[in-house]
Amino acid sequence: MRASGHHRITPGTKRGGGIPSQTRSQAMSSITTDTSQTTPTACPWQLLAQQVLSGDPLDRQQALSILRCPEEQLLDLLAATFRIRHKYFGKQVQLYFLMNAKSGLCPEDCTYCSQSKTSTATIPKYNILNRQKLLEGAELAARQKAGTYCLVISARGPSEREIEAVEAIVPEIKRRHDLKICACLGLLNDEQAGRLKAAGVDRVNHNLNTSPDFYSEICSTHSYQDRLDTLDAIRRAGLEICSGGIIGMGETDEDVVEMACELREQGAASIPLNFLTPIDGTPLAGQDDLTPQYCLKALAMFRFVNPDCEIRIAGGREVHLGSLQPLGLYAANSIFVGDYLTTSGQAPEKDEQMIREMGFETVLGS
Numbered sequence: 369m370r371a372s373g374h375h376r377i378t379p380g381t382k383r384g385g386g387i388p389s390q391t392r393s394q395a396m397s398s399i400t401t402d403t404s405q406t407t408p409t410a411c412p413w414q415l416l417a418q419q420v421l422s423g424d425p426l427d428r429q430q431a432l433s434i435l436r437c438p439e440e441q442l443l444d445l446l447a448a449t450f451r452i453r454h455k456y457f458g459k460q461v462q463l464y465f466l467m468n469a470k471s472g473l474c475p476e477d478c479t480y481c482s483q484s485k486t487s488t489a490t491i492p493k494y495n496i497l498n499r500q501k502l503l504e505g506a507e508l509a510a511r512q513k514a515g516t517y518c519l520v521i522s523a524r525g526p527s528e529r530e531i532e533a534v535e536a537i538v539p540e541i542k543r544r545h546d547l548k549i550c551a552c553l554g555l556l557n558d559e560q561a562g563r564l565k566a567a568g569v570d571r572v573n574h575n576l577n578t579s580p581d582f583y584s585e586i587c588s589t590h591s592y593q594d595r596l597d598t599l600d601a602i603r604r605a606g607l608e609i610c611s612g613g614i615i616g617m618g619e620t621d622e623d624v625v626e627m628a629c630e631l632r633e634q635g636a637a638s639i640p641l642n643f644l645t646p647i648d649g650t651p652l653a654g655q656d657d658l659t660p661q662y663c664l665k666a667l668a669m670f671r672f673v674n675p676d677c678e679i680r681i682a683g684g685r686e687v688h689l690g691s692l693q694p695l696g697l698y699a700a701n702s703i704f705v706g707d708y709l710t711t712s713g714q715a716p717e718k719d720e721q722m723i724r725e726m727g728f729e730t731v732l733g734s
Contacts, residue, residue, distance in 0.1 A: 413441070413444050417451045420675050431673050432621055432625050442665070446664065446668060446699065449672065452671055452675045453699060456675060456676045457678075461697065463512065463515060464516045464518055466520060467517065469520055470520075471491060474523060479587065479650060481650065487649050489647050489649030503544070516548040516549070524555055524589070535564075550571040555595075555597075573638075574598045575613055575642075576630060578614065578623055582623045585619075613627045613642065614644050614683075615641065616688070624669070631673075637678060639670060639680065641682055645683060660692040663692075667696055680700060680701075
């Protein structure tokens with residue numbers, strides 16, 4: 369853990385070290401806070417977008433500049449971001465549906481989580497749901513036009529009983545519905561990941577959540593390396609990697625950039641980005657530093673750094689983006705429909721309306 373006296377750092381505050389000073393001269397020399405010096409043909413964000421579209425990845429300093437984009441340039445940034453999004457995903461939006469298959473009762477001490485052992489939040493607590501409940505969740509996912517059904521349990525890692533429950537239910541769900549299955553079961557070893565693959569699971573979610581430097585600030589019962597080891601097991605099993613994180617826990621801009629770059633290195637196929645919803649009874653209950661504009665910049669930065677990855681606006685979308693939610697689709701190509709694990713989401717009808725009015729289309733599969 370960091371030494372006492374460490375001050376909470378809000379988005380936009382710089383901590384010493386971490387980001388190398390070297391930059392790519394053409395793109396970075398054009399980035400200015402003076403909007404009077406930019407034109408549609410020389411917009412700095414369009415230059416960065418062209419760099420990415422030409423196959424030249426952003427470095428960390430360039431990614432950092434996106435998070436620090438002046439707010440008067442935000443619409444220019446989103447227009448450039450949409451060029452990248454459109455190349456790989458057009459105007460398509462993928463819907464995901466979360467099923468909290470086991471709630472609470474977690475032995476880990478993640479500070480952001482209402483299900484952790486340190487949380488006093490008032491939430492439902494139950495062991496893994498029975499077959500009928502899981503099938504009902506799949507039916508609801510299909511009705512709400514989700515392409516992927518996410519089975520999530522609160523745990524350090526799955527018990528034998530929980531693995532067996534997933535092995536039993538996944539083939540039945542796939543016989544009944546045209547749904548992909550994403551499992552989020554905590555830390556996994558090779559044997560467990562292989563069993564999930566054999567059962568028909570398509571993708572496993574295991575979030576890195578933040579940077580390696582900041583990780584000890586949010587959890588002490590497992591390490592960042594434990595999470596990387598789980599991603600390695602998922603990869604070796606031949607499963608797709610779904611891995612993202614949470615923004616707004618007191619990390620720095622550099623931490624957010626480092627997470628985006630690490631996910632690029634890990635080859636994540638899908639990146640869910642959560643914006644912290646402070647929940648009473650958790651250690652981060654009072655953490656509330658995000659603005660809608662910063663959230664949009666973060667989404668844009670992740671798209672620039674991970675241009676061909678599915679990027680999903682996850683928990684906190686409704687709370688932190690508010691009326692600017694539709695603009696998030698210029699960067700992201702996926703959202704959750706319905707509720708989250710222990711917090712409420714926007715009504716599915718509202719999501720459908722938002723997607724339609726933005727001129728996008730919902731598609732099944734990914």
